[in-house]
Amino acid sequence: MSSIWGEKVKISVFGGSHTEAIGVTIDGLPSGEKINMEEVLKDMARRAPGQDKTATPRLEKDFPNVICGLKDGFTTGAPLTAIIVNTNKKSHDYGEIPELVRPGHADLTALYKYGRFSDFRGGGHFSGRLTATLVFAGAVCKQILKRKGIVIGAHALSIGKAKDEGFDSVNISKELLERLNGEYFSVISSEAKEKMYGEIEKYRLEADSIGGVIECAVINVPKGIGEPMFGSVESVFSSILFSIPAVKGVEFGRGFGVSEIAGSENNDPYRINENGETVTETNNAGGILGGITNGMPIVFRIAVKPTPSIGKEQKTVNTNKNENAYFTVHGRHDPCIVPRAIPVAEAAAAIALMNLIK
């Protein structure tokens, strides 16, 4: 594992912030699946920068060129590769690197791992820009899953102190998820969004940044997918979710909340519903017991750290002279990456699910 993920459906991600192009190969897709490129572009637009004041106005074209794997709009069963040309390859914004390593970024760890040959321009292969390829792959997977009835949607649950309402985890409608799925910076409650904009603006004005939490749900998940132990749904999902840059926490269902409640509250009671199906009255398990789905919605949350690039002066070290130094990031950066990371969470969930479904 490094830049390739998956077993049944593998994605291979390549490129860096300032290489000629970035791209992704999806290997193992079934043949005969119609892929609507308009839908894919909509998801990619949700991740694209420069949409509002929360995001950098830097121009970044995210147009994916599918060079193989589709014929007449249908998957052929052969690897599907999309290339996104980097049109903005100048790197002068990051000229001080890696002599002065940026705090909170991977500059120093890349130096440890790859030495001076690493591509430090704009974060290289560590750049958040690579998540465009995840969104592309996820958008392809989502269409295939949707044909099976499975719908995925995410929203900003919190940004700093501003909170959205959470999912009602036993009862999540397709309509809600599709709405979230179709919006930039999706939230459940529109008031939450205003508060979140306020929170982001506060940090932006201070030349600072702020983190947040994204909540994602998947409905109509087939029962009985996942494996005991190492192939648990949680293991598979977390493995790709923690691959999204800036994610420092992942939880399912009640998540860390389970630590403060009694078993009698946490155990989801089983009931037969009006259709004769077994459901649970609560969904603290997030749809997963023993690593395997029970048919209830899968609900998870990821913690997204504040953008490490901030306008404030920071303490760093000069790696050539091995001495203390100070560093200020020039250029403009997103004061909060949560809004743009929402479709990335959905994409990761879709890719993970494609690997779990038979």
Added chain:
Amino acid sequence: MSSIWGEKVKISVFGGSHTEAIGVTIDGLPSGEKINMEEVLKDMARRAPGQDKTATPRLEKDFPNVICGLKDGFTTGAPLTAIIVNTNKKSHDYGEIPELVRPGHADLTALYKYGRFSDFRGGGHFSGRLTATLVFAGAVCKQILKRKGIVIGAHALSIGKAKDEGFDSVNISKELLERLNGEYFSVISSEAKEKMYGEIEKYRLEADSIGGVIECAVINVPKGIGEPMFGSVESVFSSILFSIPAVKGVEFGRGFGVSEIAGSENNDPYRINENGETVTETNNAGGILGGITNGMPIVFRIAVKPTPSIGKEQKTVNTNKNENAYFTVHGRHDPCIVPRAIPVAEAAAAIALMNLIK
């Protein structure tokens, strides 16, 4: 992936609660590593049941018989397999299963996945008993890591409302970790333990159970291990941590706390220390940036759900009649599995690290 995990060092776990034996094969160990069985048994004793009132008094012998892979106490380089015979194979305690599926357990999802052929006795392959094999494998790995200076230790950070103090994540001594590492139900502050015992007792008396959080640290981690994206330290660790039954959340460094703080606070400032090494003044990153270690301690936390087996009556369904029913777990069960899960967290960390270190 299902019951086999790892790339460089693979573990293959087998057996169930009431099978003739459980066991584990560790494949890919270097040759010539001395393994002290006394040390291994100490770790296994920390996970064994029946040590105090927090744990079930049910007798369970956890003696691992190493049938291959060691010669004269040293690893041979060939697969190392240990077998733990199940001496308590009677299953009458669970006679009502699977007609009535136990809420919070994997009974129903096992039924969905494997049908009536699944081994439901005591949870079968989903049983927490399987974690004995993880502890065995982890104890072997820990000895190899310790020879490289790497020390791992965990403690109960919280049980219900009772909290221990957390690690000072920039400055964790070998002595502290070794103390935690050598204790049953380890905590940093001894007062915390009393409060935790109180909390557990409260739920036990109510025929209920309670969850908690375990915090684990690894020190002297080599710089530059892990990969960008899918091979990130967080991805690799979380993949095995979420394989531990009952874990519903995993976070690194500041974890979910990053969602409420500014970039200027979250970015760990770099400084040169007295030895001329680059360190960080804080360790919100938990020792990992861009998926790769920076030499600071790796710190992570896992959320452990309350034991699903409780004495209280619970709502369930009768899977044969497909109708609502009520269920009461008979027999005795741990009111809190956090104390016994501490060495499991350490073991998972050790196994993960063995796969990351070159």
Added chain:
Amino acid sequence: MSSIWGEKVKISVFGGSHTEAIGVTIDGLPSGEKINMEEVLKDMARRAPGQDKTATPRLEKDFPNVICGLKDGFTTGAPLTAIIVNTNKKSHDYGEIPELVRPGHADLTALYKYGRFSDFRGGGHFSGRLTATLVFAGAVCKQILKRKGIVIGAHALSIGKAKDEGFDSVNISKELLERLNGEYFSVISSEAKEKMYGEIEKYRLEADSIGGVIECAVINVPKGIGEPMFGSVESVFSSILFSIPAVKGVEFGRGFGVSEIAGSENNDPYRINENGETVTETNNAGGILGGITNGMPIVFRIAVKPTPSIGKEQKTVNTNKNENAYFTVHGRHDPCIVPRAIPVAEAAAAIALMNLIK
């Protein structure tokens, strides 16, 4: 990969010639498959030593104890592990090792790889004895495959200069395969067997050994399994076939014979048969085109080298003194391992197929 093989159905092999036990874990089996242990033991008996004058009279008990994964004779879906206790752990026969490394064995390469900690007793983890675990796993897989109509059978195609007739690769009956499948030292033509016994006896009397070729066929293979390129049926089969000790060549269909024939002869002509199915008039492809099955029998051959343990004096080196030396293997060894390797070839084919079938 090292001692674990497979993707969908993984086998993990452990133990060595003189360890307490050897064994195998099969992970990923479907649940609800009835496993007839008598059938398994029959296959294991075909590999067991001491059956006739071609094989060593050394006593070796190959009784597999299934410690988990079966309940009431049916697979549970959890890992199935079988342990075979080594009853003959004395190692004095091999006392000169590794000071004097045995030509043709892995002694020297084990020394290079694992150093003096390697388990050299009887070849350790490199011992042909480990193939007992493959036969066990293969016998389990064969029963599952047979329920889908798929039958596998192999025979000794040649031993030294003595030849059996080959399969008629377009028309292989279930009856023939089942006969081969049920015999020790199976051949198609009974005269061939007499000649082969003669050949083996000739080398045995010279304190020497002789190699051979095993041919294996699989019928009723589903159409369309395998993948283009790296997941080709040939790649998957060869990967496990070359894991059998002593195998130095693998070929499919016409194999090396394709090098001397014209395309017009090698291309298998398509015809519609009496059932309206597309078949080929010849089967030079061995049932595989572009890595994918076409429904014709899969036919492959493996070259098995002569037993490296021979009574004749051989040139070797003294690894302690780093000087030339001479070596004579004491004890008794099979003058030809081809007869016992036949069920191993079938087992490898069965395990490979379980990974390819959806």
Added chain:
Amino acid sequence: MSSIWGEKVKISVFGGSHTEAIGVTIDGLPSGEKINMEEVLKDMARRAPGQDKTATPRLEKDFPNVICGLKDGFTTGAPLTAIIVNTNKKSHDYGEIPELVRPGHADLTALYKYGRFSDFRGGGHFSGRLTATLVFAGAVCKQILKRKGIVIGAHALSIGKAKDEGFDSVNISKELLERLNGEYFSVISSEAKEKMYGEIEKYRLEADSIGGVIECAVINVPKGIGEPMFGSVESVFSSILFSIPAVKGVEFGRGFGVSEIAGSENNDPYRINENGETVTETNNAGGILGGITNGMPIVFRIAVKPTPSIGKEQKTVNTNKNENAYFTVHGRHDPCIVPRAIPVAEAAAAIALMNLIK
């Protein structure tokens, strides 16, 4: 596994005969390796078509555009991706497909596997054209290996009845391998080449094709690489060698020849050479014992089938009408692909070795 291969160094191959482009991503390369593109292009030219009368005069541009993974000519440690644009995307030559499936090609098996959505144009993802990406990846790996002293070279051992002399497997000079490595249609003996040209011409004039055998050697292989059983050098090599279209047999060292010789002849005697190193007097093992290298040259051979596209009329079936039919391939095709497959064998060996070397 399907279009992705490897563990430590993974290659992901994408594209088809008539897609917009084909390409390959190499994941896991060390950083700081200088890659000489002239050398890479030389290897690719050896595989390119249209070089002489043995090959099709069809124009095919094989210029690889490296879009990421290299900076200033050095590997960065991030995935290296090269794209080769298909300039010849017209597909009218293959207009009769798949109604009439081409014998010896993957048309029918692709239809079985992927249905009518498969990309049948020019063989799609099954096309021999994909081997251009293997040669690219292999050429990159060869340069890294050469810096460690490891040299790989292959030659046409036979084409039809015309034979080259084989390697003297105990004594293969760097000069010989570098010569083979630098030539189109390399042979050891120049007379052999004339005979081979004669053989090819004979079949070409008959509108037919002919197969052959390629022999490849690797020298200065580190001792002790590979694993017992499933990670054997033979398993790893064969897995990628059988992924080369048209390969139907793979053998190491004496290969199928071991079946007719005595152990006393097959066992390679050990001797201390003038440098105090342990070598073998013969090399029937092909440098591999117990799956692990002994430092002698790795020698292997692959059987390459005759080009399935021939001008002669062939029996086929009409897949729409499910009836017998006749088929004649139009256009021009290589009467023998052995010359162009030589660098592919070297490339596969190089990629395999990169995965085995620590």
